[in-house]
Amino acid sequence: MKEQMHSAGWGFDWDREISTSEEDYYKWTQWIFLQFWKKGLVEYKKAPVNWCPSCMTVLANEQVHEGHCERCDTAVEQKDLWQWFYKMSAYADKLLEGHKQLDQWPERVIKMQQEWIGRSEGARVKFALEGSDGKFIEVFTTRPDTLWGVTFMSIAPAHEMVEELISGQSDSAEKLAEVKRLRSQGTSELEVVTREKEGVFTGRYCINPVNGERVPIWVANFVLMNYGTGAVMAVPTHDQRDFEFAKKYGMDLKVVINPQDESLDSSAMKAAFVDDGVLVNSADFSGRNNREAMHDIIEWLDAKGFGKKSIHYRLRDWLLSRQRYWGAPIPIVHCEKCGTVPVEESDLPVRLPMDVEFKPKGESPLKCSESFMNVKCPKCGAAAKRDPDTMDTFVDSSWYYLRYMSPKCADKAFDPKDIAEWGPVDVYIGGVEHATMHLIYFRFFARVLHELGLIPFVEPATKLFCQGMVCKIAHYCETHKWLGEDEVVEGKCKHCGLPVRSEVAKMSKTKLNVVSPETIIEKFGADTMRMYILSDNPPDRDQIWNDDGVVGTSRALNRIWDSCMDSIERVRANATGTADADRELRFAAHSTLAKCRQTYEESWQFNTAMARINELIAAIRKQMANASSHVVKEAVEILVKIVAPVAPHIGEELWAELGHTESIFRSDMPVVDQTALVKDEVTVVIQVNGKLRGQINVAASTGKDELQKLALESDAAKKYLEGAAPKKIIVVPGKLVNFVI
RNA sequence: GCCCGGGUGGUGAAAUGGUAGACACUGGGGACUUAAAAUCCCCUGACCGUUAGGUCGUACCGGUUCGAGUCCGGUCCCGGGCACCA
Numbered sequence: 157m158k159e160q161m162h163s164a165g166w167g168f169d170w171d172r173e174i175s176t177s178e179e180d181y182y183k184w185t186q187w188i189f190l191q192f193w194k195k196g197l198v199e200y201k202k203a204p205v206n207w208c209p210s211c212m213t214v215l216a217n218e219q220v221h222e223g224h225c226e227r228c229d230t231a232v233e234q235k236d237l238w239q240w241f242y243k244m245s246a247y248a249d250k251l252l253e254g255h256k257q258l259d260q261w262p263e264r265v266i267k268m269q270q271e272w273i274g275r276s277e278g279a280r281v282k283f284a285l286e287g288s289d290g291k292f293i294e295v296f297t298t299r300p301d302t303l304w305g306v307t308f309m310s311i312a313p314a315h316e317m318v319e320e321l322i323s324g325q326s327d328s329a330e331k332l333a334e335v336k337r338l339r340s341q342g343t344s345e346l347e348v349v350t351r352e353k354e355g356v357f358t359g360r361y362c363i364n365p366v367n368g369e370r371v372p373i374w375v376a377n378f379v380l381m382n383y384g385t386g387a388v389m390a391v392p393t394h395d396q397r398d399f400e401f402a403k404k405y406g407m408d409l410k411v412v413i414n415p416q417d418e419s420l421d422s423s424a425m426k427a428a429f430v431d432d433g434v435l436v437n438s439a440d441f442s443g444r445n446n447r448e449a450m451h452d453i454i455e456w457l458d459a460k461g462f463g464k465k466s467i468h469y470r471l472r473d474w475l476l477s478r479q480r481y482w483g484a485p486i487p488i489v490h491c492e493k494c495g496t497v498p499v500e501e502s503d504l505p506v507r508l509p510m511d512v513e514f515k516p517k518g519e520s521p522l523k524c525s526e527s528f529m530n531v532k533c534p535k536c537g538a539a540a541k542r543d544p545d546t547m548d549t550f551v552d553s554s555w556y557y558l559r560y561m562s563p564k565c566a567d568k569a570f571d572p573k574d575i576a577e578w579g580p581v582d583v584y585i586g587g588v589e590h591a592t593m594h595l596i597y598f599r600f601f602a603r604v605l606h607e608l609g610l611i612p613f614v615e616p617a618t619k620l621f622c623q624g625m626v627c628k629i630a631h632y633c634e635t636h637k638w639l640g641e642d643e644v645v646e647g648k649c650k651h652c653g654l655p656v657r658s659e660v661a662k663m664s665k666t667k668l669n670v671v672s673p674e675t676i677i678e679k680f681g682a683d684t685m686r687m688y689i690l691s692d693n694p695p696d697r698d699q700i701w702n703d704d705g706v707v708g709t710s711r712a713l714n715r716i717w718d719s720c721m722d723s724i725e726r727v728r729a730n731a732t733g734t735a736d737a738d739r740e741l742r743f744a745a746h747s748t749l750a751k752c753r754q755t756y757e758e759s760w761q762f763n764t765a766m767a768r769i770n771e772l773i774a775a776i777r778k779q780m781a782n783a784s785s786h787v788v789k790e791a792v793e794i795l796v797k798i799v800a801p802v803a804p805h806i807g808e809e810l811w812a813e814l815g816h817t818e819s820i821f822r823s824d825m826p827v828v829d830q831t832a833l834v835k836d837e838v839t840v841v842i843q844v845n846g847k848l849r850g851q852i853n854v855a856a857s858t859g860k861d862e863l864q865k866l867a868l869e870s871d872a873a874k875k876y877l878e879g880a881a882p883k884k885i886i887v888v889p890g891k892l893v894n895f896v897i
Numbered sequence: 898g899c900c901c902g903g904g905u906g907g908u909g910a911a912a913u914g915g916u917a918g919a920c921a922c923u924g925g926g927g928a929c930u931u932a933a934a935a936u937c938c939c940c941u942g943a944c945c946g947u948u949a950g951g952u953c954g955u956a957c958c959g960g961u962u963c964g965a966g967u968c969c970g971g972u973c974c975c976g977g978g979c980a981c982c983a
Contacts, residue, residue, distance in 0.1 A: 205981075206981075214981065215981075216981040216982065217979090217980080217981070217982095218981085218982060219981085264901055264902065267900080267901065268900065268902095268977095268978075270900095271899085271900050271901080272900080272978090272979085272980090343980095344979075344980080345898095345899080345979045345980075346898080346899090346978095346979055348898095349898045349899065349979090350898060471980095472980065474980085475980080477981095478981065479981090480981090548981075548983095549983065550983075553983080587977085588902075588977065588978080589977055589978065589983090590978095590983085591901075591977085591978070592900090592901095592978060592979080593978080593979095593980065594983075625976080625977070627976070627977095659975095659976095660975075660976070661976080661977095662976085662977070664982070664983090665982080666982060667982095691909090691910095691920085691921075692909060692910085692921090693909060693910065694910085697902095697903080697910095698902085698903075698976060698977080699909085700909090700976095702908080702909070702922095704908070704909080704923075705908085705909060705910095705921060706922090708920090708921045708922055709921085711921095711936095714935095714936095718936095763909090763911085763920085764910095764911070764919085764920080766920080766921090767911075767919065767920035767921075768919090768920080769920090770919095770920055770921075771919085771920070841915075841916050843915080843916085843963085843964075845963075845964085846915090846962095846963060846964040846965095847964090848916050851916070884963060885963090886963050886964080888915065891915055891916095892915055892916080892964090894915080894964065895963090896963050896964090
């Protein structure tokens, strides 16, 4: 990797190299954990993981296909584990608020983050549990206006009251077995939304506070424990998901909102009515517009003690624990007497042990290391155990930019002086795939570190640029999984002959569709590779990898070299050229210079800048023999200057060949001569009804009236107007004249 | 399914609401050469036409506009994300 970067000529400061897996880095990742702990932002709670009983390991959602393990096809279970969290949801509002100062971040990233954080306003409403002493189930709803239409309640399979609700009934065992099945179904959002909606009736009822109606309580596989309260009121007439569920299980339907001037018949409804309308069957609120009544309904709920206005976020707490080896060990000790106790800062780092067996045993690999696990409680000194888990690697990447600013700092995570000097990051570059996860963790960390007084800024990066993803075709065989390109022969798997499924996907190690730039460097050199990448397509657009065009870039660089060599002759001749040639060449050189400066400094539209460089090369070649020596010299030097940042090797070499003794990278970019950009003649298009019918060349200074006159005299106008007067004439000086007939 | 992007020649693409296809790749033709490579020049969206020129054309359908690849509404397809790939 490093070798590759060197050979490509990327200008990294290797003195700042860091490695998040080294203890001088993860020591500080652990230290930051302790600061979060002190601030009360660390929580230990139970959370489910995907568990493959055959592989004895925790699976990522992407390793689970239709409820089965990707590797061995065993049915995946959900296993509750005690795990560590950062309380990121407490920062939901602050993270949304922070978007206001991110005016140099792409709009789409902000949009995605807003959606991800998902602020929604509504109410929490308590439904009393029938036949209990004061117990209740609390729901969060964004639609308190539909409270009178509730016909059942759905609670998450993982809801803490499920066992209690179901117990003591003749068929409790069957129901619990069914709930267990629903619990095993996985909690990824994609899964939850796509899979068949299923439920189990608990046999119990709760009471709708607004009208005293009995509401059956169901356990439903589309309700998530980590969203809201884990319980939702169901209004099948006005929510499509509830509608489908009610139809499937034969639940009641009750209309509480009618479209304007129409009356819905619940038995005839084919889908939920989700638009706004007029409230009906809703006590005192009947007859009002549902949207307008919302606020009053919430106030009424509050006054009556039925519920409260509530703002809820989709953003969840950040699950840190990983049952893996690589990662920073969580600096916590579990003591029987003292509970969970943080490791003393002076005892950091908690080092990854070396005596670890990697056989999957269904537990963290660290757990088998006696030397690691057995420790004294930092509080009471009694024998205790270390936490066996390591941290999510997203934690490492949430603060590495600070370590880059202060890589050698030995006694702190980073030196405030360095951070003040370098931070925040001026331009942060990464793919959009990080829009919601990494970039939110990254912002969350900066905010907390700021509140801890450790960094002076709140937002970690002033400007964000998302380069497009490099994609390539990837192949998948049912038996042999992801295949490299050389393992596919005529659309079939080389190993078993089965047809492969192919898709264009982001390059990734898992999908075996990665290409390295080395082959291009070997064949054409680093300059060609660098320039080709910039020429090929706009940097923010996804790209399907293809190196067919590389020869074009290679040829362009050769032409630059040849032109420079030729120019040396011409310059030495001290020739005087024609005025036309001089003017054209100066125009080409300075307009290209202007484009490149603007591209490098601002727009980053490199592909079009590279196209303009090609045009300048052509102009130099065309005018070389006709232009004056000093103009040729100027044009060639501009060319070399604008090429050098992209192709530094050839740039430096040519600069020396042109007679300069100092490095090109120590010289300034030339300044655009505006007078060279002035054109005295322009082409104006003649249109008839918006269709191109001809063109005329006129002086650039031609005004509107004069242009209209000239256009009327043009051959095209004569031909298409046939002497008749046009209904309307649109004149855009310097551009076009459009006759409407 | 939801959120965010994208869709323009054979290919990568260009185009402040104003000449669609700049610049390249591929392909075709030619020059140079004993020959080949390299290099250079010309052509290369489709259809009609000998030329001049014309018609169509920016995923699809509709709208706004003198004028739409560009703006608006809807549809389809592809990619990214959906919280343990990182």
